[in-house]
Amino acid sequence: MSSTPVLDALPLHRQLDLLARPNQGREALEAQLAARMAAYGASCARPPEQRGHLPTLAILGGDGLWHLQLGTVMICSGRYRPKPAPLSSALEPLDGTIRHEPWFASRDARPVWDVRLTSDHQHPQHVPPGLRCPVRSEDGDWDPYRSPVRSNWKSRKRSRYIDAAGRMCHACGESLGIDLEYDRYTEHIRGVLCQYCSGAVYECPHPDGCYRADYLNHPPAGHLRERYYTGGNRNDRPRPRGGSGVAGRTASLVTQPRARLRAGDAGLAAPSDDLARRGTTHGG
Ligand SMILES: [Zn+2]
Ligand SMILES: [Zn+2]
Ligand SMILES: [Zn+2]
Known part of the structure; x- marks a missing residue:
């Protein structure tokens, strides 16, 4: 150059x-x-475009999953992504029944399903990924999960x-x-x-x-x-030191399942x- x-x-x-x-x-x-x-x-x-840019709420549905309200719309319903309008007042939880439609082309066999929203709601950051409505859950509107673990x-x-x-x-x-x-x-x-x-x-x-x-x-x-x-061999928790005596050995035995758990984290x-x-x- x-x-x-x-x-x-x-x-x-x-x-x-x-x-x-x-x-x-x-x-x-x-x-x-x-x-x-x-x-x-x-x-x-x-x-x-913007994602997750408006006040947001996770609302429990009758199906046991949490559904995502972004501003004035349920972002996880409908076949096409709804356009949330900017809010003119405080966020009010939506209620009623929302319709979910297949969001992938014909390959996805999931049928249309209706979900009745309950009055239970919380901040989306506290809903584990497995309990989130799968529709558009990877679009960037859900707060990342704040795991207590x-x-x-x-x-x-x-x-x-x-x-x-x-x-x-x-x-x-x-x-x-x-x-x-x-x-x-x-x-x-x-x-x-x-x-x-x-x-x-x-x-x-x-x-x-x-x-x-x-x-x-x-x-x-x-x-x-x-x-x-960056590696799978993470060690961010101090290991029991010394290793002498029964207590030391028991402690290292106890940490073993955790080590496996960490390998799982690395997979994530x-x-x-x-x-x-x-x-x-x-x-x-
Ligand atoms: Zn630049
Ligand atoms: Zn950015
Ligand atoms: Zn939903």
Whole structure:
């Protein structure tokens, strides 16, 4: 590239993060960044639509599942995504019967089903994934689950970041933050991002003057510096030390099932890792 260097113009920590990701070498990276700079202009594009951006409520249905109200509509009903209007007053829980229609093409055999909403409601962050109505549950409108189980490291760390910098995406601020995003060089979590930003935020070629650059340069909850676990061999809880005597041995026996549980947690980490990897293959 003959024009002004793009990689070198970025803050050093961003250069290191980019170089720690799968790449074809410095020159190829420089060319990618220059191409993006030419295509994007002065700033990365804003997200094309908003998710989880209105006051929200989980309402218990007669079917035992929790259904999602976003602003004035039940987002989990109907075949097409309803457009929630901005609220003019406080959020009132909806009631009555809502119709669910198959939301995938014919491959999905689920029939139309009606759900009577009860008067039971709570904040969506407390509803475990298995109890959420499956219709559009992956669209980014449901708050990530705030698990009370300490061994769920992802939930625990995400909650810390959300408490520090809010539940909306720490980069664009327009949609709900869902995924943990982290620096590949330091492995420190930078923030919680919406689905639109999480896979691509690091691709920002701008040294500043762009919402993504602002996030990468100064992530609002970055001071927490929590580690993102990249391997399956996580050990974030102090193990019983010493090991001498019966008590020590019993303690290590007791921790064994937990170790297996952690391996399960690592398995849960796969989808968003995949997402991040997909992000890398898009860049170019
Ligand atoms: Zn529903
Ligand atoms: Zn975002
Ligand atoms: Zn940018």
